[in-house]
Amino acid sequence: MYIFGIDIGGTSVKIGMFEDTFDLLDQWEIPTHPENLFEEVADDIKAHLKKKEISFAQVFGYGIGIPGMVKSGIAISCVNLGWQNVDVKKEFSKALGYDARVYVFNDANIAAFGEASYLNSKWDSVIFITLGTGVGGGIIFHHEIVEGANGLGGEIGHICIDDTYHFTCGCGKTGCLETVASATGMIRLAQHYKDKLSSRLNFNSKLAAKDIIDAAKEEDPLASHVFDEACQALAKAMANLSVIINPDAFIIGGGVSNAGVFLLERIQKHYLNLCLEQAKHTKINLAVLKNNAGIYGACAYLINKKHEVENNGKC
Amino acid sequence: MYIFGIDIGGTSVKIGMFEDTFDLLDQWEIPTHPENLFEEVADDIKAHLKKKEISFAQVFGYGIGIPGMVKSGIAISCVNLGWQNVDVKKEFSKALGYDARVYVFNDANIAAFGEASYLNSKWDSVIFITLGTGVGGGIIFHHEIVEGANGLGGEIGHICIDDTYHFTCGCGKTGCLETVASATGMIRLAQHYKDKLSSRLNFNSKLAAKDIIDAAKEEDPLASHVFDEACQALAKAMANLSVIINPDAFIIGGGVSNAGVFLLERIQKHYLNLCLEQAKHTKINLAVLKNNAGIYGACAYLINKKHEVENNGKC
Numbered sequence: 001m002y003i004f005g006i007d008i009g010g011t012s013v014k015i016g017m018f019e020d021t022f023d024l025l026d027q028w029e030i031p032t033h034p035e036n037l038f039e040e041v042a043d044d045i046k047a048h049l050k051k052k053e054i055s056f057a058q059v060f061g062y063g064i065g066i067p068g069m070v071k072s073g074i075a076i077s078c079v080n081l082g083w084q085n086v087d088v089k090k091e092f093s094k095a096l097g098y099d100a101r102v103y104v105f106n107d108a109n110i111a112a113f114g115e116a117s118y119l120n121s122k123w124d125s126v127i128f129i130t131l132g133t134g135v136g137g138g139i140i141f142h143h144e145i146v147e148g149a150n151g152l153g154g155e156i157g158h159i160c161i162d163d164t165y166h167f168t169c170g171c172g173k174t175g176c177l178e179t180v181a182s183a184t185g186m187i188r189l190a191q192h193y194k195d196k197l198s199s200r201l202n203f204n205s206k207l208a209a210k211d212i213i214d215a216a217k218e219e220d221p222l223a224s225h226v227f228d229e230a231c232q233a234l235a236k237a238m239a240n241l242s243v244i245i246n247p248d249a250f251i252i253g254g255g256v257s258n259a260g261v262f263l264l265e266r267i268q269k270h271y272l273n274l275c276l277e278q279a280k281h282t283k284i285n286l287a288v289l290k291n292n293a294g295i296y297g298a299c300a301y302l303i304n305k306k307h308e309v310e311n312n313g314k315c
Numbered sequence: 316m317y318i319f320g321i322d323i324g325g326t327s328v329k330i331g332m333f334e335d336t337f338d339l340l341d342q343w344e345i346p347t348h349p350e351n352l353f354e355e356v357a358d359d360i361k362a363h364l365k366k367k368e369i370s371f372a373q374v375f376g377y378g379i380g381i382p383g384m385v386k387s388g389i390a391i392s393c394v395n396l397g398w399q400n401v402d403v404k405k406e407f408s409k410a411l412g413y414d415a416r417v418y419v420f421n422d423a424n425i426a427a428f429g430e431a432s433y434l435n436s437k438w439d440s441v442i443f444i445t446l447g448t449g450v451g452g453g454i455i456f457h458h459e460i461v462e463g464a465n466g467l468g469g470e471i472g473h474i475c476i477d478d479t480y481h482f483t484c485g486c487g488k489t490g491c492l493e494t495v496a497s498a499t500g501m502i503r504l505a506q507h508y509k510d511k512l513s514s515r516l517n518f519n520s521k522l523a524a525k526d527i528i529d530a531a532k533e534e535d536p537l538a539s540h541v542f543d544e545a546c547q548a549l550a551k552a553m554a555n556l557s558v559i560i561n562p563d564a565f566i567i568g569g570g571v572s573n574a575g576v577f578l579l580e581r582i583q584k585h586y587l588n589l590c591l592e593q594a595k596h597t598k599i600n601l602a603v604l605k606n607n608a609g610i611y612g613a614c615a616y617l618i619n620k621k622h623e624v625e626n627n628g629k630c
Binding site: 069115244279 | 384439442454457459462463466467470471472474476478479486490551555556558561562563593594596
């Protein structure tokens, strides 16, 4: 049977058509028009199915990731798309024109599911951390997504970790992990230290996190300090997560994770310093699916649901 | 059918005999002799069953809480009993003399399950926090215990929260929640402030957390400050947990929770200041089962397992 993974972004919708063996058959993108989104995605999928001569009966279901808070199939809030309390499950089924099996997820949560399933499907609990403009995340426990009572599960960018700078976060609080450990957090730290430490960084042009990381690789004093502090803040949050969830693995994704082994080793160093003895062997991996994590996650989740349906059907 | 809840403590073993309707029929205690524990508990239960003319076939199973780290039925470490990697499930079955259904839990985790089941069995995720000599905890998600990859799940006393005092914790790290928010943490804070704030507390006699809380109720300057800081540290950890797990409810137990509404209101005040808007309605409750939480939790867990067995048996 076939499974569709749909990852709705602010500018485009990524669609993946999978076999229920976790094999990606085809993938494409269409532009995001929030006002007409469900119809456009549904029409596009229907056209693809028609072209390939596949009927709805051959489609097990659809998994949809959206950039906002989700609870039980409802998009509680989704600023990028201007949505509030949108029943995505119902609207998308209506657009498809049949009572389809539709699951809806927060985009970081379903990316977590994708990366975890792809790296090691035997892991029971995994924490996925995305280092981008902000710090996002997703927590998987017993092969389920920790969505949370109000859709706040896995919003680890808002763990209060910094008692030094008290930078104000976009959420209105101070000291959130993402104020120091995200791409913008690194830039904020660099601005904070620019008169205190020497550097070859050019603060007159638009500074990017990549500039800081590249300079840190070359041992630029300011950049090295900033990079190290960002990694330490993240490691502190991870050490805390290791006495809360105590996951089998952490997976680090998002744009900053392109720094690769340089990033991973620095996080690992601080984590080993900060965690309890029993958590020292927790795996820390770099994400591998990157921009495809959402569609793979949706597929993996629906494969699990298919197994459940099959197991419930037989004695 | 009958279910036994067994809560192993350092000095005594609490045993509860339940009906599978969550009704406690009988409860009693026997002294803890670590070297011969399984035989003594098994013999005691067998004697009770014989007296009541109940056969093993009428017993659904046994749930055992132990004061140490547990993973998949194995007591990884249990300092109070001198155990390391003890296969509790196997040993207890052997002592009973038949292939019994035995589940093994960390004591705080199964107490969490008991309090959560008793207060509201519909809650999907609950975080239980015990404020005693240390700060313990248990996390329930989707009606399962978050045991963690290394048995560290729910060890929230070791969340690093304090960047002010850097008190050293029993775990060897500094800044753990329990260094300030436990009963001993409050005493430590009082010692720290005793020359800075006036107080009627007598530091020459053995100071107890209850003395501090009682004095705080009467607005003693030192005691009020200490009590407030301890509650704030706990609330900070809870605000962090609300963006990680985002539970339906927090439950506060342990000896310090005898301070009742005075404690609850202070925690609530700080929590509302520190949490995100979406998490403001998370319930904060006082524990109700107290010392019986472990045996009730074991019963509730086995009732769930019984339902699973029954549901798997029919199509």
